[in-house]
Amino acid sequence: MSLYKLTYFNGRGRAELARLIFAAAGVSFEDETFPFSxxxxxxxxxxxxxxxPYLTIDGEKIPQSIAFSRMLAKRFNMVGNDEFEQLRTDVVVDTVTDLQNNHYLREYDETVIDNQAAMEKFKSDEIPVHLERIEKIVSLYGNEGFSVGNSLKWSDLHVYDITSSMLKFDPNILNKYPKIQAIRKTVETNEKIAAYLKARPETEF
Ligand SMILES: N[C@@H](CCC(=O)N[C@@H](CS)C(=O)NCC(=O)O)C(=O)O
Incomplete structure (x- = not known):
């Protein structure tokens, strides 16, 4: 069995998807975290x-969180059963990653001159566009409580994680999106993930 070490700041951020995949699979890994300083x-x-983040797999350091998360999901049977289900799962992951990238660009990119103003626009104008897209794609591809098909995929974990960040901005932000809410419930009530979430430290991001 492979040895895994995940290296990231002491926050959820772009490392959390991989952590959720490990948790759902019940696979242990070394979680190396450090303060931004x-x-x-x-x-x-x-x-x-x-x-x-980067993931060290059997001694090799691999960057790009979505690429290594996809590999983990493949190893732990969370990508879908056939080529088309895997493609739909990737489509959902990419749709959610668009929201994640948009968020980080507005909040953390120092080249965005006024991050505060950018975040106000993000919350009022941009988040709803992304949430509509996510709700639409999971309506097309998933059955009740799942983003694709009718079993847990890594796309469900990504939907859960990134919409959790949106809920911090506004606890009612998902009220208009029943499919997203149903996916969140599936993830939260998964026994292994529930145990992970209970033990997870509260972090700034
Ligand atoms: N596409 C990359 C993006 C990685 C990325 O932007 N990481 C940020 C933190 S979330 C970073 O390392 N920032 C510090 C820096 O660039 O010095 C991924 O998904 O892993």
Whole structure:
């Protein structure tokens, strides 16, 4: 069996999808986290692309969270049963990642001159567009409580994780999206994930 080490800041961020996949699969891994203050001096130079997260699999450091999460999901049977189900699962993952990237760009990118104003626009104008898209795609591809087909996929975990961040902005933000809410319920009530969520530390991001 492979040895896994996930390296990231001490937050959920782009590492959380992989953590949820490990939790759902019941597979153990080393969760290496560090405060942002240690990033430039102690960690950045040792990363493959000058970014985190990266996953060390049997000694090889792999960057790009969606790529390594897909590989984990494949290994742990969460990608779908045939080519088309896998494709639909990727489509849902990409649709959710669009929202995640849009969020991080507005909140953390220093080249966005006024992050506060950008975040206000993000919340009022951009989040609803993304949530509509996610609700639509899971309505097309999934049955009740699942984003694709009728079993748990890594796309369900991504929907859960990224919409959790949106709920922090507004606890009513998902009221108009019953399919997303149903997926969240499936994920939250999964026994292994529920145990993980209960033990997970509260972090800033
Ligand atoms: N597409 C990459 C993006 C990685 C990324 O943007 N990481 C950010 C943190 S979420 C980072 O390393 N920022 C610090 C830096 O660039 O110095 C992924 O999904 O892993």
């Amino acid at each position: 240690e990033w430039p001096g102690n960690f950045k130079a040792d990363t493959p692309l000058g970014q985190v």
